[in-house]
Amino acid sequence: MRRAPTVLHLDMDAFFAAVEQATKPSLRGKPVVVGGLGPRGVVATASYEARVFGVHSAMPTAQARRLCPNAAYLAPRFGLYRRVSEVVMGLLRDLSPLVEPLSLDEAFVDLEAGRAGPGAGGEWSEQRARAIGERLRREIRAATGLCGSVGLAGSKMLAKVASERAKPDGLVVIPPGTERALLAPMPVRVLPGVGPATGQTLRRAGIATVGEVAEAGEAELVRLLGRAHGTALHLMARGVDERPVVAERDAKSVSVEDTFDTDLTDRTRIHAEVARLADRCVERLRAAGRSGRTVVVKVRSYDFSTLTRSETLRGPTDDPAVVGEAAARLIEGVDTTAGVRLLGVGVSGLADFTQEDLFAQAAALAPTGEGAAVPGAVRPPGPAPSSEADPVTGEAAVRRLPPGRDVRHARYGPGWVQGSGLGRVTVRFEGPGTPPGRVRTFPVDDPELELSEPLAPWEGTGDGGREGPGGQRSEPATRPKDMSSSGTGAPAPGTSSP
Incomplete structure (x- = not known):
């Protein structure tokens, strides 16, 4: 065990919800719930304002709505959360090369391996570790506008215990030698x-x-x-935890899955959903710079029974056609007549290179004759269009605009969807660097309304200072270039701590 609290654990406070509050001025200080929005949706994160009403992660969204009906319920924006996470992880790596990410919003840091070094006399002390932790919290707030809780101790287990005690927006140090007295009254579930x-x-x-x-x-x-x-x-x-901080935690698989509002029984719809999931899985695979050799399909039935089927290819691939074709073959062998509650597609056996399965690729791309339908055929790679044909009826589907989705209007600029239904969509026009914005309602198929990429908390309206919501002009804000040594606690322009 270490003689100084040089293991740091950072846990960003209500991360998903805090990002939403930081980028949506009208939601700051108000209850926000991020997660699945359908009847079977589950809460991913709830802001502290929502937790007062008893809402917490892993709770069914329907139950959360009963507890806190006036909260803003938003679909997650994982691409934006990853961008913010990269900034935070970069600040951690400025402290030490030994950073062990546990998720987008949580990581361990070994300060003894860092460039900051011990204090006077060449010895680490509680005061030195505390000063580094406080500086880190200031830099995260300045760079992102968000709050993080920091725990410092002589081991990973105790550093995590300390960060839990520090929440929200605090710092707790557990001096070595006090571990057993601190842990004794805690419930056993606190132990890894x-x-x-x-x-x-x-x-x-x-x-x-x-x-x-x-x-x-x-x-x-x-x-x-x-x-x-x-x-x-x-x-x-007894407070003894010798696990080291490991810089690289190699992912064993990449997967995506969806739970459906109503059980799926139509085979054509099931094949279409598997193809869509295969595309999303490959997008994540490529974003991680990986390829995989084994394709896995997961099916959960109406009665919650779950089965998986897998197929191992001749070599690792990141080709969406190859993964989609393998997933289609796997789902063909599964009886779905009783109804499917959840579908998932994953890739395991990961590698840093590709060796395409030419036979599978050729089968996926082979012509099948004019007008022939290929079960489970995958569409070309790339984002799905905003409006697609229904896989069962063939009719044009209404554009799906879930609450929280980023949009841009040709006349009113960027905003986000507050709600939609009955062929209408309500948009609030605001951004990270603007005051709370006005709300307007449009037909869901308004040609001047289009989907857009989200802005990070440190970004402005993204329109070069054009007239923004409420008739005010706002200059674009940018994230500070180098916050690692600034020591300033002031938020970046246009940001606010949720």
């Missing part, structure tokens, strides 16, 4: 590796707190949980 099953096993044995885990002894824990798990848990309960 204690999930629902392990927790239930411990509760049946009368063990509910970390202190009781330590008192139970290694032999009893090994009897209950097995040698590897029991030994590791006993060490953790």
Whole structure:
């Protein structure tokens, strides 16, 4: 164990919701819920204003709407969240080359490997680590307008415990030597590796707190949980965690999945959905600069039973036609007559190069005769058009504009969708660098209204200072070039802390 709190854990506060508040001025200080919006949707993140009403992540969206009906319910914008995450992770890498990302909004940092170095005398101290953590929080706020909570301790487990205690928008240091007293009254679920099953096993044995885990002894824990798990848990309960910060966490697979509002039974629709998921999966694969050899299809039925089917290709690929064709073959072998609740497509066996399966590619691209339909045929790569033909009826589908989606109007400029239905769409025209904007309603097929790319919190209206919402002019804001050593706590122009 380290003699100084030089393991840092950063957890951005209500990250998805905070990004939405930072880029939508009218939502700042108000409850915001990000996640699936359909009847079977699940909350991904809730702002702290929404958490007051009992809304939390992993809660069904329908339940969240009952608890907090006046919140803004928005579809996630993962592309924007990744852009913001890259800025935050860049600031962490300015501290140390040993950064272990856990998700878009969470990471460990080993300060001892960093360029900042110890303080006077060549020794790390609590004061030195605290100063670095406070500077990091200021730089994140200045660069993105968002808040992050920081935990500092002598191990990864305790640094994460500290960041949880620091929320929201705080910093907590756990000095080495105080670990056992701090952990003792905490519930066993705070320990890494204690999930629902392990927790239930411990509760049946009368063990509910970390202190009781330590008192139970290694032999009893090994009897209950097995040698590897029991030994590791006993060490953790005593505050001993020797896991290093690992800079590269190699992803084992890339996948996407969708849960449908109503169970799918039509085979044509199912094939179309699998093709769409295959395209999205390849987009993520390419964004990560990877290829994969094994294509996996996941199917969850109406009764929640889940099965997977996989096919291994001759070599790794990132070709959407190859992945789509393999996924189509796999779904052909699955009985979906009872109804499909969820579909997923994934690629595993990842590599940093491609060796195309020429036979599969040739089959995917082979002509089938005029007017012939190919089950599961994939469309060309690229984003889906805003309006597509319904796969069952063949009729033109109404453009889908979920709440939160970015749009631009030829006359009114950039904005975001507040709601849509009955052939109408309501748009609020505002951006990160503007005051709260006006709301206007249009026909959903208005030719002057088009989808647009989202703006990051540090960006302005993106229109070069043209007249913005409410008749005011706003200059475009840009993210500061180098915030790593500025030490300033002032937010970037046009941003606000949610």
